[in-house]
Structures are given as structure tokens and as C-alpha cells.
Amino acid sequence: MTAVLLALRLGRWGIVGFSLAGFVFNFVNAVAFFQIAGHTPQERAALGATMSALAAQLVVLLPPPIRPDTVAGYVQFRGFNSLAILFAVWALASATGFARADEEKGLVESELATGTSRVALVGSRVLAFAIGLAVAAAMAGMAFVLGVASGNESFERGRVVEAAANLVALGLACYGISLLVSQLTAARFATAAAGAVLLALFFLNSLSRVFSWLSTWRWLSPFRYYDLSQPLPQGGQLDVRAFLVLLGIALVASSAAAFAFWRRDLGGALVRVPMRAGPPRYEPSTSPWWRYPVLRGVYERRLGVLAWSAGVAALAVLFVSLTRTIVNVLLNIPALLPYLSIFVHQQLYPAVLGYTWLNVAQLLFAGLAITHVARWSAEDSDGRLEMALSAPYSRAAVVVERMAVLVAVALVVAAVSGLTLYYASHANGIDLSVPRLTAASLMLVPFALVFAGAGALLASWNPRATVGLLGAFAFASYLDTELGPVFKLPLWLQDLSAFKLFGTPLVTGVEWRSVTLMLLLAAAGVGSSILLMQRRDVGR
Amino acid sequence: MLALRVAPPAIRTDRLSKDYGVGRGLFELDLQVTGQEVFGYLGPNGSGKTTTIRLLMGMIRPTGGTAHVFGLDCVRDSVQVKRKVGYLPGDVPQYGSLTGDEVIAYLGGMRGGVDRRRVHRLAERFDLDLSRRFREYSSGNKQKLAIVVAFMHRPDLLILDEPTSGLDPLNQQEFYALLRETRDDGATVFLSSHILSEVEHVCDRVGIIRDGRLVRVAELDDLRHIRVHRVEIEFAPGTPIPEREIRAAEGVEEMKAEGDRITCTVRGSFDPLLHALRDATVTDLVSTEPSLEDVFLSYFSEPRRRLLTS
Known part of the structure; x- marks a missing residue:
């Protein structure tokens, strides 16, 4: 029991954050539905058609909606199904955090020293995560109920419980899988390996909606079993067998993880590659990269830069290959033909590619910025910042170098993304304007800088809360773009969102006002960060 | 200049x-x-x-x-x-x-x-x-x-x-x-x-x-005045214990006798204590350095503080 309470305490900010995210996301979507849906059956049918068109473009992320002309169908599609991705990320972070980060901090060792068995420790963490998931899913369900109440419509209580339970089951399955994978590898690869496995399972399911040859393998993916249940809207239902399979995956994976944890050495991997012992070396590294500011930061992250570039390139190829399929789906929706005919002879493919790929690319670059900011705040607590400041280096220089490293890394990833998109689209017979593609790719750098500027400010103000607050900022920024026009928010408020400022550069070119605003936002973040950094105390 | x-x-x-x-x-x-x-x-x-x-x-x-x-x-x-x-x-x-x-x-x-x-x-x-x-x-x-x-x-x-x-x-x-x-x-x-x-x-x-x-x-x-050791001395059973000499030795404080065993603290040099033990049959002598907190508690209590700063 004590171990469960400790685990809950360690994960309290995750529980609070994801509960809040689940609540806000579902509530805002439910309320937004009533803002945009209208009241007549015709208006709602039109919204349903629009949502179907949107779903066709997002087919690699979300399952097709059921009755998107109803609030339940709309929230299942935009709320619960999006939260499934968010909760999978939470499961990944939480499981690898326990399996490796807590182990490196010595927390696991001290818990085991109290006489808690390894199996019991794993069990306590799984149980604590299940409790956290249940709280967050309940909050998401409650938000739907409140949102529907605001529109004076009715709902079936049992369906809300089923939707929330489905979310919990998926989260637990992802937690178990992440926990298992992180037992198998060395600590430094655990998060990457578990993330790669989850991502592969996610795409195995979502791509099987487009590529039929993948459908024979999709039974391997827990996301498949989540998709089988869409309990919220009329016409959907909780697939009990699929739900039980999700719980089964969670149980089997968690048990296997507990067994692997029992078998392996603390700090080691279950599967160890034997190392050849060599003579000791007393020389410092001969690599010239370490000598130069900015370059040393990029060099230190070289594996990460390679992984990001490879991942972004792979996704760019994937989205280009999906573009024709998506366009064909869109052209088959009669209600959309009047709109699409405007583009058919002009820029339909760039428009679709711009919408699908660049939306995903924005999320990826926001993620890239957040990972850098997470590192900055970690440097504060692990003593690296103190050590850097013991060199003849001003605090302002530290902040500026951090930002410069991010710019350099973002430039590399954006260049790889742009080049891949160009060659892949060329190979698929889609002609993209080279200047606009270049501009769109380069726009991703100031876009990332907006998040980095906010992150720098937060890291200088309160490093321990930085990642959570920046995640909330990114989330609010995304909601601002998605729902700002729906709720008729003031233009200046909508302009604070980097997602809004990014615009549609592949179709309409670069808006210099937006670029200037993004750079100003980033500069404001960095400037305030430098001022705060000069005043604050450093050290644990 | x-x-x-x-x-x-x-x-x-x-x-x-x-x-x-x-x-x-x-x-x-x-x-x-x-x-x-x-x-x-x-x-x-x-x-x-x-x-x-x-x-x-x-x-x-x-x-x-x-x-x-x-x-x-x-x-x-x-x-x-x-x-x-x-x-x-x-x-x-x-x-x-x-x-x-x-x-x-x-x-x-x-x-x-x-x-x-x-x-x-x-x-x-x-x-x-x-x-x-x-x-x-x-x-x-x-x-x-x-x-x-x-x-x-x-x-x-x-x-x-x-x-x-x-x-x-x-x-x-x-x-x-x-x-x-x-x-x-x-x-x-x-x-x-x-x-x-x-x-x-x-x-x-x-x-x-x-x-x-x-x-x-x-x-x-x-520092040598501050430095203090806890000493535990065990004597052979039945042999005389030079209790008075030990108590009188310079630097020896807080002496306690219990059976064949004596415990005390020694401040500064060990020579006076060893001199006091020269005729005794000692079977075991253990000296430990107390934690700094203990030294501070014993030495920097008010009277000693005055003594040091004088």
C-alpha cells in the first residue's frame, strides 16, 4: 500500500496534468460542437460531411468517425480518440520513468531495500498508474457530460463510462508494453526503444486503414482493439472482446515486465551485449567539435538529431504516399466537390499535403522544442548548469547558446524534411513549388523557436515545473488555433498561437507578418529568460 | 617614489x-x-x-x-x-x-x-x-x-x-x-x-x-585542542586498573569505569594517557573519532566557546 501511495505521489503531476488535459479537451470539443453544428438536421448533416472529409485527411492518426453529426460522435472522434494518443504518450513516459529514470536516481534501489519484492514493486506502479488513468478518464467523461449539458442535449450515462473504460484499458496496455520493452534494453535506450515500439504499433494499426496488406498484422496492435470500440455515439458500441484483449495485453506485458525485472540486474538490461575490455584510456576526446560553441551542443545530441531526421523523413515519405489516397477519398464526397473544384486545376495536392503533413510536422517540431527545453530544465537539477556556469561563461551566453543549438538542430531536421518531401512528392508525380516548399520547411524553425522561447522563460523561472507548463502552453496554443475561430476569440489572442501563425505556406506562401510575430514572441521569451536567469539562484 | x-x-x-x-x-x-x-x-x-x-x-x-x-x-x-x-x-x-x-x-x-x-x-x-x-x-x-x-x-x-x-x-x-x-x-x-x-x-x-x-x-x-577521541580500554581480568592516573592524565575527560573497562575522551595528544597506562595490562584499546557534530556540541558549548575566543 505504501508503495502504491509513493508511486501516486511521484506521478501526481502527471495525473493532475493529464486529467486537466482530458477535461479541457473533451469539454471544449463538446461545447464547440454546439457552436458550429447549428440546430437543423441539414446543418448537422453538413457538419457531419465536413468531419468525414477531415477524417479522410487524418486517417493515419484517427479512426473514421461514427455519426460525427451528433455531439457524441463528434467528441468520440475529436475528443476521446485524440486522448487515446495522448494517454499512450503518458503511459510511455510514466513506464520508462519508473523502469529507468527512477532506477538511475536510486529510488528503485531504496524501495527494494525496504523489503518490497520486485514483483510487488512493479505491481504497485501498475496499480498506481491504473488509478491515475481512471481519474483522468473519469475527468474526460465528466467533461463530456458537462459539455452536453451546456447544449441541453441528452446522453446515455453507460456509454460515457464505456468510453472512459476503453481509454483506461488502452493506457494500461501501452504502459505494460513500455514497461516490458524498457526492461530489455540499456537504460539510455529504454525510452527511445519503448517509444519506437509503441509508434510502430500505432502506425501498424492506422496505416492498415489505407494499406490493405498491413491489415493481416494489425491484430498485433493494441490501438486496433481500442478502435474496435467506439461506444459514445449511437451506432457504436463497446466491443467487450476487444476490451478484454486490451486488459489481457496489459496483464501479460506487465507480468512479463515483472519477470524480466526480477531476472535482470538493477541498472542493467535483460539482454546484455558483451563488451570487450580494453586498456584504460586517460586522454580527453580528440573530436574537434567540443571546442566550438553551438557545434558542441549539436554534436552532443548527434544521435538524437539523426533519429529525429530519420523519423521526420520517414513520416514525410508516408504522408506523400497517402496524399493521392486522401485526395481520392475527398473527391468521392459529393458535398465537397463544389469546394474542391476550385482547387482541382490549381493546388489540391499541395493543399492536402500542406494540411496533413505540415500539421504533423508542426506537432513534431513543437515536440522537438519541448525535448530540448526538458533537457534545459534537467540540467538545472542534475548539476550540469552549475558546472557550465563554473566555466568563464555568462548566464546570458548559456541561454543564447541553448537557443542557437536548437536553431541548428531544427534547421538540420527541417532541411531533411524539406528535401525528403521534395523527392518523395516528385517520385509520386506531385509537383510542389520549390520556393514555397523551402519557405514552408524553414518556417518550422521560427515555429519551434516560439516554443523554445516560452520554454527558456519557464526554465529560467521554475525549472522543475517547466515541462508540464510548456506542455500546457503547447496544448493551449493548439486549442487556440482549433477553437479560436469557433469561439470567436479576439484576433490578437489567436495570433499568440504558433499553430495559427504558421499558416499555410505550401499553398499561400510565407506571411512575413506571421514570421515577424513568431520571431518577436521567441525573442521576448529569450530576453525575459536572460533577465530572469541573471537574477536567480542556481544549484540544487 | x-x-x-x-x-x-x-x-x-x-x-x-x-x-x-x-x-x-x-x-x-x-x-x-x-x-x-x-x-x-x-x-x-x-x-x-x-x-x-x-x-x-x-x-x-x-x-x-x-x-x-x-x-x-x-x-x-x-x-x-x-x-x-x-x-x-x-x-x-x-x-x-x-x-x-x-x-x-x-x-x-x-x-x-x-x-x-x-x-x-x-x-x-x-x-x-x-x-x-x-x-x-x-x-x-x-x-x-x-x-x-x-x-x-x-x-x-x-x-x-x-x-x-x-x-x-x-x-x-x-x-x-x-x-x-x-x-x-x-x-x-x-x-x-x-x-x-x-x-x-x-x-x-x-x-x-x-x-x-x-x-x-x-x-x-x-585544531589539536578541538580534536577529540573516544577511547575504550579493556584490562586483563583481575589486574589493577590505574583509574586515578588515567583521570589525572592531561587531556582525559569524561572518564567512566565499569568492571575491567574504562571509557573516556582524549583531547589533544595521547602521550599522557599512554603514560598513565604504562604499568597496566591492557587487552584492548579502541580509539574512535566522533562526528564533527559531536565535537561541536561538546566543544562549542558556551564556556568552551569563550575559552577559544579569548
């Missing part, structure tokens, strides 16, 4: 304070450390040693007073200060999967380059394999890496926060030897510790801090 310019002290603080509230922090520290001196900064846990060191390094800002290193203000001129300083923090920073040689190259790069021969000599001296990843190092090896980083650029001043924690006795001796060589080469050393025997072993002068206040700056002779 020629005006002689006097070199500024290596460290000078004037009423330096950092108030964390509820009586925690550092209060009105007046301290001067001259060049080519090994200065020990001694105090129990939580007494304000690390706070002082962080103030000198410009990591935290004082709530009052000033600190200067070689005449440079530790806040205003912190970059220039750090050009002259080698720093070893109390908690070794975590470098994750970087290898030892990469950590050296990284931090050396921030100082404009690495003296490769110096690093080689230091690493070899402490038998530190730089090809291994930081997270694979034992705590002792992490400490050795921090020592190499602090000493690798031949700084004029070394500020070391509990530098021997985690080192085995052999490496501790090697470290003390390195300190002496560094001092002989012209550098100044400011090191904090909570181990009395350590500072007595290597320092020229010692500042004693308690509850955020400097209690005294002591010479080595003063």
Missing part, C-alpha cells in the same frame, strides 16, 4: 550573507584567504559551507555583503572570476551517457581548450579510465572525474566542496598529495569538509562555521 602594489587576497568576504529565512543560510561572513594557502572550511552538515562556496562562485546572489576573488566582485565580475577558479561542486553533476573523455573535452572546450598532457597525468594518477560512460562510473570514479575537471586548467584558486567524499583511502592520500603540489606551484585552495582529521591533514588554516556563522578561524594548534 615607487608605490608598491599589494596583491589582493585570493578570497575576501565582507559581511557576506544569504538569508533563506527561518534562520537558515549564511550570516555576515568576514573571511580572508591569502594566496598560496590551503584553507579548510569546516562545519557540520547544513552549517552553510556549500552556501558560501556557491556565493563565491556566483551561483547564488547574496542578500547582503560582498565577496571578492583576487579583487574581482563575485557577482559583477563572475565571468572573470571563473577564469581563475577550478571548481568541484558538492554533488557531482550527472552526465548520463557521455564518456569521461567527452565530459573533459566538453568542459575544457568551454574554457577554450584542454591541456591534454595535464589531463593525461591527472587521469593516470587517479587511475581513471576516461573511455567509460559517466553513468557506468562508481561514485568514487565520478568524484575522480570531478577532481580532474577542477584541476585540469591549472587554476589560480581551487574551490572544492567536500572533495574527498566517495574516494577510497589510497585515492584520498593521492588527492592530498595533489593539493600540496598545487599549493607549492603557487595556487590557493579553499576546501570544505566535515571531517576534522582531513582538514588537519592538509590545511594551513581552518575556518569553522556553525549555523551559518563563522565561529572562528583557527590555526593548526587550535
